[in-house]
Amino acid sequence: MSKEKLTLDQVLSLDLPNIILFAAPVMIGLVALEWFLSYKEKKDYYDGKDTIAATVIGLVNVAMSAGLKVITFGVILFFYNLVPWSFPNTWWSFVVCLFWLDFWRYWAHRISHENRFWWATHVTHHNSEKYNWSVSFRLSWTQHIKIIFFIPVALAGFHPVMFFIVHQLAVLYQFWIHTEYIDKLPRPIEYIFTTPSHHRVHHASNEKYLDKNYGSTFIIWDRMFGTFMPEEERPAYGLTKQVKSYNPLTLNFHEWADIFRDVKNSSSLKEAFAMVFTRPSELQEMKAKFKEKERVKV
Incomplete structure (x- = not known):
């Protein structure tokens, strides 16, 4: 039933x-x-x-x-x-x-x-x-x-x-x-x-x-x-690339603004897609790859 x-x-x-x-x-x-x-x-x-x-x-x-x-x-x-x-x-x-x-x-x-x-x-x-x-x-x-x-x-x-x-x-x-x-x-x-x-x-x-x-x-x-890690030395807190602001709007939307800028500057749909959905820790490496591809084309 x-x-x-x-x-x-x-x-x-x-x-x-x-x-x-x-x-x-x-x-x-x-x-x-x-x-x-x-x-x-x-x-x-x-x-x-x-x-x-x-x-x-x-x-x-x-x-x-x-x-x-x-x-x-x-x-x-x-x-x-x-x-x-x-x-x-x-x-x-x-x-x-x-x-x-x-x-x-x-x-x-x-x-x-x-x-x-x-x-x-x-x-x-x-x-x-x-x-x-x-x-x-x-x-x-x-x-x-x-x-x-x-x-x-x-x-x-x-x-x-x-x-x-x-x-x-x-x-x-x-x-x-x-x-x-x-x-x-x-x-x-x-x-x-x-x-x-x-x-x-x-x-x-x-x-x-x-x-x-x-x-x-x-x-x-x-x-x-497999994502466990015990605490050893005292951590350093924050982001690997810290945002220096106390403005709540900035703190909430800085990453969205960065995504928008990266998509706008992308030279292909593939690059734009990668800029939105890549792993954050691999972003700079991804940008470098696309930049190198554009350099080789030229």
């Missing part, structure tokens, strides 16, 4: 609270505390302008998420209704949903580092040379298109409300791992869950740390797919 299809009005009528919005004052309070401790202990963990920029970016992102709630629900609901099966509304379904969602968060995150188009939706999160709780606010204003990576969660039969709750909890989990104040945790925790130590590696610009530790809630995916 097939399940009863849901309508968007039915889901939205539940008027689910925006958990992240309610948690925002607590997170801002913890940022203020960490900033104070950093100042008192003379640790170079914060930059005032950088933190203000991150907070502005985060607040705009929360507002955008609320405004796009109907579209987000609509996409998930459409694909949920396509399949005849569904998970029961039980506690263990939430646990399974968390693991399945986190699996796709891993791949969405990894692709966002390995493909320039998707990197443009994520680079904002990495363009700070500091590492503190305010960095968790730096989520790109164009990241919302990554909803397509979570369609498999709906196709698995998880109710859109379950998806909405679990997804927000997964996003909130990211907050506490953005700090230098928490050292490595006991081995069982470090083996299964993504911790501040793991995520410090992910935010590093050190060559050996690049493109490592993509896990959101669980680090097990990195261990399974």
